[in-house]
Amino acid sequence: MSRTAATRERLFTAAIELIAERGFATTTVDQIAERAGVAKGTVYYNFGSKAALFSALLEYGIERFAQTLREAADGREPMAALEAVVGAELRFIGEHESFARLLIAEAWRSRGDWQYAAQLIRERAIGVIGDVLRAAVAGGRLRPDLDVDMAASAVFGMVLTVALDWRTLQPDRDVTEVHATLMDLLRGRLVT
Amino acid sequence: MSRTAATRERLFTAAIELIAERGFATTTVDQIAERAGVAKGTVYYNFGSKAALFSALLEYGIERFAQTLREAADGREPMAALEAVVGAELRFIGEHESFARLLIAEAWRSRGDWQYAAQLIRERAIGVIGDVLRAAVAGGRLRPDLDVDMAASAVFGMVLTVALDWRTLQPDRDVTEVHATLMDLLRGRLVT
DNA sequence: AAATTTGTACTGACCGGTCAGTTTAAAGAG
DNA sequence: CTCTTTAAACTGACCGGTCAGTACAAATTT
Known part of the structure; x- marks a missing residue:
């Protein structure tokens, strides 16, 4: 699995958990990045926006x-x-x-x-x-x-x-x- | 029906519609008040908070x-x-x-x-x-x-x-x- | 019966915090 | 050398909640 794919996978997992717990709107991009162990910028580098990630x-x-x-x-x-x-x-x-x-x-x-x-x-x-x-x-x-x-x-x-x-x-x-x-x-x- | 009860009813209806469409978190109190035809303050006068209304x-x-x-x-x-x-x-x-x-x-x-x-x-x-x-x-x-x-x-x-x-x-x-x-x-x- | 007070419902401008998204400079990986 | 990631600071729109003030009807006073 490429580095990129691994990063995306971790972002998916983190986002799924958080959004299931708290909903899309109340989950912040900072929280997703933190749980995935990734910098906020990485989210935007890979997906472009919160909505696109989701x-x-x-x-x-x-x-x-x-x-x-x-x-x-x-x-x-x-x-x-x-x-x-x-x-x-x-x-x-x-x-x-x-x-x-x-x-x-x-x-x-x-x-x-x-x-x-x-x-x-x-x-x-x-x-x-x-x-x-x-x-x-x-x-x-x-x-x-x-x-x-x-x-x-x-x-x-x-x-x-x-x-x-x-x-x-x-x-x-x-x-x-x-x-x-x-x-x-x-x-x-x-x-x- | 008292004035208060009528106001609450209208707030309920407006809130139910909006929350069903957009979700709780992305529905603003301003929107609820506007659709119910009352001022924002009225929501807080009657319910105390957005969460309490819900x-x-x-x-x-x-x-x-x-x-x-x-x-x-x-x-x-x-x-x-x-x-x-x-x-x-x-x-x-x-x-x-x-x-x-x-x-x-x-x-x-x-x-x-x-x-x-x-x-x-x-x-x-x-x-x-x-x-x-x-x-x-x-x-x-x-x-x-x-x-x-x-x-x-x-x-x-x-x-x-x-x-x-x-x-x-x-x-x-x-x-x-x-x-x-x-x-x-x-x-x-x-x-x- | 007019004048005044009181309680309740409502108003909407405003404040302060939050958060998506940006920027930048620099570092690590393939 | 290019692609990917980092860290941190910053911007600006948006929104929950506040509050001083208005509306008005019922009660109370004169």
Whole structure:
């Protein structure tokens, strides 16, 4: 990894943590530079502005998120793929809790400079779930009249909410338990 | 309604809209005052600080949210109550979209002054769903080993995400359709 | 019933701190 | 020699909070 890439990585990590804790607007560039162990000028040398840093960070994070989900689905039968994708989302959030909080906080605004973030998540991350559901419908495993896009966003939001509650309230609980409950819910195994 | 109550109401409305659009930190007190049609000093006369205004607004909104859900559940059989609560959450978000966006954006921070907001939502709003699910389990309509708290937060998050997507992407679509899809999902009617 | 006082709600110019972004000169790395 | 980073000082716009003063209606006094 080049020196530049390493510097950027450290700035990303520092910025994600701080912004998740305090929000974009109340996080100062001085704080980001300090936590990254870098001079303030370096931030501007590498990114040009606070907003540009955040923008790059969002795209980078969402791309990695979507990539993780895609790999989980790859090569699996539809219903197994859904299970794997839910597990991957859960694990990703567990490992990148700060990023998840940042996403949820900045992505669902009505105006502002980051509503494109919501669009990005929809296209990339939720899109993967949609593809899996579409395959399941095509394979006759799910109702043919299913509103795939709505269901995808429902699954994504459900997992996101539960994952954040899990990390907040019972961080020691095992992922597999959370995963199992979620899958039971999705498979309609709750109703007796 | 007293003059004071009217002024506070207008400040609430203005603040909710602006904060949902731009976030708490980037919304200025001058903007709130201007949109409410009062002087800046009036904000401080009535609430003491920007944070106190936001705090009052959160409690007010969450209480009304929870109240709506509670009334929907009241007097209904468990599964009918669940259906009614989901419908009520959907309708509340449709009617108070700004407030919902504000909630999702500010309530899931890790630190900061509003993590108590997440706690408030959990205790009040999600709590109602939890009570309904508990009743359903007690009545033998849902699996006895169901993790009620996790399921409640899953339902809440799922509805919240879908509702916001609905308002953003297809605002003209009828609530009942969205509601039906959501209930099918919850009842496990998707798997063939 | 006119004059005065009191309490409450509101006003908006102003102050002081904060912070994004700039500048500069010099040092380290590939 | 060029690219990257550093450290520190500086600028200027912006914004939360303050406060002396206004508006006005109800109570109290004369």
